[in-house]
Amino acid sequence: MIVNMSDGATEAEIDHIIERIREAGYQPHVTRGTQRTIVAAVGSGRRHEIEALAVAPGVDTVVPIAQPFKLVSKQVKPHRSIVNVGKVPIGGDKVVVIAGPCSVESPQQLLSTAQAVKKSGASLLRGGAYKPRTSPYDFQGLGVEALKILKDASKQTGMPVVTEVMSTEDIDLISEYADMLQVGARNMQNFALLRKLATAKKPILLKRGPSATVKEWLLAAEYLLSGGNPDVVLCERGIKTFETETRNTIDLAAVALARDLSHLPVIADPSHGTGKQSLIAAVSRAAVAVGADGLIIEVHPCPERALSDGPQSLDFAAFEKVMRGLSDPLRGIANGNA
Numbered sequence: 001m002i003v004n005m006s007d008g009a010t011e012a013e014i015d016h017i018i019e020r021i022r023e024a025g026y027q028p029h030v031t032r033g034t035q036r037t038i039v040a041a042v043g044s045g046r047r048h049e050i051e052a053l054a055v056a057p058g059v060d061t062v063v064p065i066a067q068p069f070k071l072v073s074k075q076v077k078p079h080r081s082i083v084n085v086g087k088v089p090i091g092g093d094k095v096v097v098i099a100g101p102c103s104v105e106s107p108q109q110l111l112s113t114a115q116a117v118k119k120s121g122a123s124l125l126r127g128g129a130y131k132p133r134t135s136p137y138d139f140q141g142l143g144v145e146a147l148k149i150l151k152d153a154s155k156q157t158g159m160p161v162v163t164e165v166m167s168t169e170d171i172d173l174i175s176e177y178a179d180m181l182q183v184g185a186r187n188m189q190n191f192a193l194l195r196k197l198a199t200a201k202k203p204i205l206l207k208r209g210p211s212a213t214v215k216e217w218l219l220a221a222e223y224l225l226s227g228g229n230p231d232v233v234l235c236e237r238g239i240k241t242f243e244t245e246t247r248n249t250i251d252l253a254a255v256a257l258a259r260d261l262s263h264l265p266v267i268a269d270p271s272h273g274t275g276k277q278s279l280i281a282a283v284s285r286a287a288v289a290v291g292a293d294g295l296i297i298e299v300h301p302c303p304e305r306a307l308s309d310g311p312q313s314l315d316f317a318a319f320e321k322v323m324r325g326l327s328d329p330l331r332g333i334a335n336g337n338a
């Protein structure tokens with residue numbers, strides 16, 4: 001339930017509502033706007049006690065929260081959230097580009113990539129240390145050695161780093177080295193991981209599961225917010241469909257929809273979303289056109305030698321070209337009357 005306070009509600013009136021929400025067995029979540037304050041009652045409690053607050057002093061209306069994801073919904077927080085990763089804000093006016101290799105392979109590979117993507121305009125560095133691979137025989141990542149390489153590249157370039165966490169056991173260690181923790185697509189509904197990350201003091205990049213609906217994706221984010229971590233960035237990375245020409249089917253409508261339903265920043269991953277170098281430029285532009293707050297793109301000094309995801313990784317020159325192309329104007333629209 002949401003208690004919309006009236007324009008002139010006093011602090012004492014707001015405090016009273018917060019207290020009554022607690023007494024009714026719910027958790028209160030307060031959002032202060034420039035004009036009005038919203039107090040959401042989240043969890044399960046005695047609903048009729050909240051409904052009765054419609055006549056309490058300073059209350060305008062009491063309405064149900066329409067969506068199952070409560071704290072993630074725009075109804076509870078109507079203005080867009082900005083998530084700061086180091087000094088980089090995601091969700092503001094500018095589109096933020098995260099770039100780097102799928103996997104960290106060596107100090108030289110990562111540092112050269114970091115320097116190149118920074119020069120082309122990327123703001124954050126990515127690189128996998130613990131890799132979720134479909135086959136147990138594929139390269140599994142360098143683990144803690146990769147974390148050290150990431151930290152070093154971050155120090156040398158000033159770029160904050162994003163890396164994936166696959167297990168609850170690794171959260172504390174990875175948090176010592178990374179600025180943002182990625183929940184990979186395969187772990188989107190690993191609820192033990194989500195619950196623990198809700199208490200981590202790091203922003204989370206939450207990828208959409210390959211078979212997850214938008215509602216399930218936003219409910220996964222709800223685990224993080226309701227557990228105490230408000231710093232969540234959503235990432236569309238493609239879903240499974242009957243199509244086989246692309247690795248996944250990137251769902252750009254879901255980027256627009258997630259921004260419609262939620263106040264959280266939403267970015268797109270054209271690399272995993274297509275699996276094809278040749279499609280990254282076009283899909284990146286399309287993602288920005290539908291409102292994406294950022295992009296995450298795989299870049300490797302020599303994609304043919306990459307230990308993971310070479311076919312979708314760009315070399316430095318191709319990445320530079322994608323970055324330049326992002327600001328090209330869209331094609332003009334023919335005017336049938338002219």
Ligand code: PEP
Binds near residue numbers: 237
């Ligand atoms: C990755 O970012 O390299 C990765 C494995 O992503 P996803 O979880 O989207 O497959």
Ligand code: MN
Binds near residue numbers: 102103272298308309
């Ligand atoms: Mn990858």
